[in-house]
Amino acid sequence: MTRTVYVNGEYLPEDQATVSVFDRGFLMADGVYEVVSVLDGKLLDFGGHIRRLQRSLDELQMDNPLSEEEYLEAHRQLIAKNGIGDGLIYLQVTRGNPGDRDFAFPPAGTRPTVVMFTQAKAGLADNPAAKTGWKIISVEDLRWARRDIKTVQLLYPSLAKMEAKARGVDDAWLVEDGLVTEGTSNNAYIVKGNTIITRALSNDILHGVTRAAVLRFANEAQMKVEERSFTIEESQGADEAFVTSASAFVMPVVEIDGAAIGSGQVGPVATRLREIYVEEMRKAAV
CATH class of the missing domain: 3.20.10.10 (D-amino Acid Aminotransferase, subunit A, domain 2)
Structure with missing residues (x-):
């Protein structure tokens, strides 16, 4: 079954999800990420991960494009759309696509790129x-x-x-x-x-x-x-x-x-x- 992934507010089949080749995450590793575990269809320590995400963004002087409530809704949508019982949700925020490649940060107003996807992992709590x-x-x-x-x-x-x-x-x-x-x-x-x-x-x-x-x-x-x-x-x-x-x-x-x-x-x-x-x-x- 093709996974549904999240890209900048859209839920897309994974084979239709794309990010620009000029995205600074791709060109500069200019991005941060979090991985939230899912047990029995529920998120573990979600607030802790979102707080650390905000800290990472602040340290890189990067805007946070979503609120905690919006991140939570997106995570829950991905769990439902992909039927995840036990597994992980990967969340990545990059500085986005300012156009041409440049070492300097892009001007204010460049919207960060947000990508999320699920990974099913059966028996996460009972790992042998x-x-x-x-x-x-x-x-x-x-x-x-x-x-x-x-x-x-x-x-x-x-x-x-x-x-x-x-x-x-x-x-x-x-x-x-x-x-x-x-x-x-x-x-x-x-x-x-x-x-x-x-x-x-x-x-x-x-x-x-x-x-x-x-x-x-x-x-x-x-x-x-x-x-x-x-x-x-x-x-x-x-x-x-x-x-x-x-x-x-x-x-x-x-x-x-x-x-x-x-x-x-x-x-x-x-x-x-x-x-x-x-x-x-x-x-x-x-």
Whole structure:
């Protein structure tokens, strides 16, 4: 079945949806995006994603063409039109099509381009990988210095992900100055002595919507959380490790650069956090 996608206010069959070759998202990677998970036909943490979208747009001095209510209606329309039970909705806003290519921002009045589409993913909450955990490698972090803005500049994370796949593992953690920043598309954590450790927010990492929710749930469950940097060596000596993202939720990590984490099995902290996250997100879904 052909998907229905959203392009600048229109709902179109995917094979009829087009964006100009002069769009700055295509020419300059001048755009931002969000990915909202769908469980049982409802949106998870929608408000958090829209707030981060606005922050990303503000940081790039880009106009937001839609209100939160308009984004919500479009997301719900796409769920209905595509019959999505479990899956994802990808949302991208670019600076639009000013005409000829130019490094300088276009004049005021150029309307941003908005694109949204769905991806069906059956059993999102019951991902079997959560029972076995991911194996990851470390690679040097060569991205630009404003990783807190969720831009469409994803070439290096893609290269890192492909290196991980080529080496027979699930993902890579990016390392800068000897310290883990984050995963290719997720935030990174270790657990040591019942303390959850994750890098503090800054321009160096994405301010994960799922990260914020999971840390809130951890605090409510009276789990100790420490926001600081850590090394790969410290990770390898940890009791547990895991990542969080909108699509993976809480995903245990059982191996880093060939070294087993703890027992080499999925641990109780990551397991419990995933259970809490899914339960609480289902309650709050819209």
